[in-house]
Amino acid sequence: MxxxxxxxxxxxxxxxxxxxxxxxxxxxxxxxxxxxxxxxxxxxxxxxxxxxxxxxxxxxxxxxxxxxxxxxxxxxxxxxxxxxxxxxAELPTSYAFDGGWRTAVTSWASDLWEFYLRHSWVLQVSQARPVLGPNEFSTLETVAGILRSTGLSATRLRPVVSALTHFVRGSAQVVAEAREAATATGMTDDTWWYARSAVLEEIAPDFAARFPTLVWLESDGNSPPEDDTPYFEHKVRTTFTAGLDVLLDGVEAAIAAEAASS
Amino acid sequence: MxxxxxxxxxxxxxxxxxxxxxxxxxxxxxxxxxxxxxxxxxxxxxxxxxxxxxxxxxxxxxxxxxxxxxxxxxxxxxxxxxxxxxxxAELPTSYAFDGGWRTAVTSWASDLWEFYLRHSWVLQVSQARPVLGPNEFSTLETVAGILRSTGLSATRLRPVVSALTHFVRGSAQVVAEAREAATATGMTDDTWWYARSAVLEEIAPDFAARFPTLVWLESDGNSPPEDDTPYFEHKVRTTFTAGLDVLLDGVEAAIAAEAASS
DNA sequence: CCTGATACTTTATGGTGTAAAGAGTCAGCG
DNA sequence: CGCTGACTCTTTACACCATAAAGTATCAGG
CATH class of the missing domain: 1.10.10.60 (Homeodomain-like)
Structure with a gap:
């Protein structure tokens, strides 16, 4: 860091x-x-x-x-x-509202995701004492602006922005680190995993008994990548899109609660 | 990293x-x-x-x-x-279900939050090529186990675990970095912010016009800390709890969708 | 034309992970 | 019993890092 x-x-x-x-x-x-x-x-x-x-x-x-x-x-x-x-400064500062706030937030998240992967070193800049530059404020203003249109109060909006940001950042970080590790070690994720799992089976033969949920989680419903994206990246990408939807469903609930309370 | x-x-x-x-x-x-x-x-x-x-x-x-x-x-x-x-290994590996999955997940998140703050260096260990140790698997098994009880399919559960993890990690990281910066510079966050905002007002007099949403977001509904927690930490803490609720509302929606589709 | 601030280089300091070589120790074998 | 060689641990060395301090060349203002 x-x-x-x-x-x-x-x-x-x-x-x-x-x-x-x-x-x-x-x-x-x-x-x-x-x-x-x-x-x-x-x-x-x-x-x-x-x-x-x-x-x-x-x-x-x-x-x-x-x-x-x-x-x-x-x-x-x-x-x-x-x-x-x-x-x-590369990031867009406004998003079309044609499709409603949800599509706007989704494309904001997607832009941010790609931005982080383009400049993955950005993920290593501490957020605690933010760089108080104009573009830092601009990007924050952009998301907050989209979400304000939903009628959320400031109190309800703050955690939403926070959750969205952390989620995009965290997801992108996993991919960024994987890529960095791949170039640093000259080993793709797939070969890395392969070497590990072979040794792991030998060392922890009771794996399936100890971690049944993990085995179930891995074995079920993994769609292979369509293009030549590495398998690991594809998995994170899919999880990212689905996770964002879960989060936005939560936002939807917050909007409903806001409407009910006002 | x-x-x-x-x-x-x-x-x-x-x-x-x-x-x-x-x-x-x-x-x-x-x-x-x-x-x-x-x-x-x-x-x-x-x-x-x-x-x-x-x-x-x-x-x-x-x-x-x-x-x-x-x-x-x-x-x-x-x-x-x-x-x-x-x-x-410090983290609990099982949670009571008396209050349902939601309280179980909430206390899991809270434990993880405190764990990260107790050992904030953990946040700097890369996740991309995970440490394939027994306790890494155990902690994953624990959350996944709680959430599996909701009847979610593996496909729906994966992004939920990912979103929860990233959110807790990201939120804790902000606090951890703030503390580290405070001890490193010998300056509390409050004095840091104070020094910055004074200079900022001078340098960017049009701030309120350029970033209206941010000004609105800051001005509204900030409850002061009850104990002697630093103001910044208190704010992150509040945002964390509220953000977790938003996320869990999203999980609730996912459960409903699962029930409807099966 | 001189003075002194500035741009840039050189050198030096105290830090990092770890390779390589050396010194001392001890289990197993003849 | 005594040698051999593997082992533990130390010393030294190397290539890097940020940056302090000092030296040299340059140029604006008085």
Whole structure:
């Protein structure tokens, strides 16, 4: 986990909100811009993951040393903040309501899912002290805006947003980690599982007796992937869509309760 | 994120399942046991977080060098696996059904929540290639067992378990990260937020116009904490309980659909 | 033209996981 | 009994990390 929002707010927040610095300063001209550095850092993280994101790696990509970056950005944590907020700009900020709130939320969730898989390092940025950048607020405003149209009160809406966010994030994280593990170990999930289950059968011959529900759960109703998606990813994807529906049924109930209580 | 399940299954799985190694071997006696090492590692992680967990730190606690541990455990990743599964043993494996499945699931979720906060480093162990230890399976069996009693089919049950797990995990993670950030920076959340919001108002004076839903969401219906829990934690806690109810309403709908379709 | 702030590099510090090599210990065999 | 070789544990070493500190070159304002 990489911590965010650690820096001096007087310095990092203006960076995030791109408040232009007016002062004309002596000394050599800066050869780079903050955005160039942030883009390079995003490129590194996209290509090789958060673990490979080092000041050296970013500097190398720009023909500078690691230390050169410190004249643009206070420290690595603030750089991650900037990467995070810049990347979030990719997400749509409005959704059509033609099909009602439910389809709007579903496509929001699907967009977020794909976003997380496109930039899986984002999942490693801590949420506790959020990056208070403009795009962070924008994305929150977007979901909250859709759901507000259902007539839910603020008290009922907050947990809904929270549940939705955690669910999308958690589901995407599983896939992201699986992919990272696959490239890191050079082993697909299927071969990984195969090697494990063989040893497992040997070591825990009473498995079926000890964990009957798990065996039942696994044995039943698994549809194979239609395209060439790895089996594991396909399973998570299916579970994600179905789980989202369960959650939205819950939201439906909340809306009904709201209507009844007002 | 710390990756799990990376090791050679022939070596790490027997360790996890505590298959006794019978061979009597030459050379000096081992002065430690795997369990002692795992316990020391858990103590380090509990006290100082996953970031502070190093082979040197664990060795120091046992009066050994870092390298000495490698005769017990193949590598750090496998040590984390062992820590993970050993810690999971703390969780209850059965729940009373007196109040029906819903109260059982609620207290399961609450136990899991508290477990995550007690050992927040657990949240940084990757789920993609699960630690295939006995306790990992046990905890899964427990929830799945409760929910199976509702008559849900495997296809409908899988996404429910997934949604519940992700939600508890995600909610707990926010609190855990907040606490870690607080001790790391020596700054409570409240002072952190205060410092930020002051700068934010200055930098983004049009905030209310740009993010009306967020402002509405924040301004409405926040109950203050009764005890001395930090305000931020209290808010997450409240949202967690309410969100769980929304989710369980969704499960209720799934049960009804199951009954209708069979 | 000088002064001093700035951009960038070089070097250094204290940390990480773990490979490799060395020192001491002891079970089993001749 | 004494050797052999496997074993435990330590020491050293390597390649990395973020970043502090110091040095060098550059340029705006006085």
């Amino acid at each position: 990489v911590f965010a929002g650690q820096g001096d707010p007087q310095r990092s927040l203006p960076l995030l909100w791109r408040v232009p610095s007016t002062a004309s300063r002596p000394g050599p001209k800066q050869g780079l811009t903050v955005d160039e550095i942030v883009d390079a850092a995003i490129a590194v993280a996209d290509a090789s993951g958060m673990a490979a994101l080092s000041m050296r790696a970013v500097g190398d990509r720009l023909g500078r040393t690691a230390m050169a970056l410190y004249t643009y950005v206070p420290n690595k944590s603030d750089l991650v903040d900037l990467m995070y907020d810049r990347t979030l | 710390v990756f799990a399940g990376q090791g050679d299954p022939q070596r790490s799985l027997p360790l996890l399942w505590r298959v006794p190694s019978t061979a009597s071997r030459p050379g000096p006696k081992q002065g430690l046991t795997v369990d002692e090492i795992v316990d020391a590692a858990i103590a380090v992680a509990d006290a100082s977080g996953m970031a502070a967990l190093s082979m040197r730190a664990v060795g120091d606690r046992l009066g050994r060098t870092a390298m000495a541990l490698y005769t017990y455990v193949p590598n750090k990743s496998d040590l984390v696996d062992l820590m993970y599964d050993r810690t999971l």
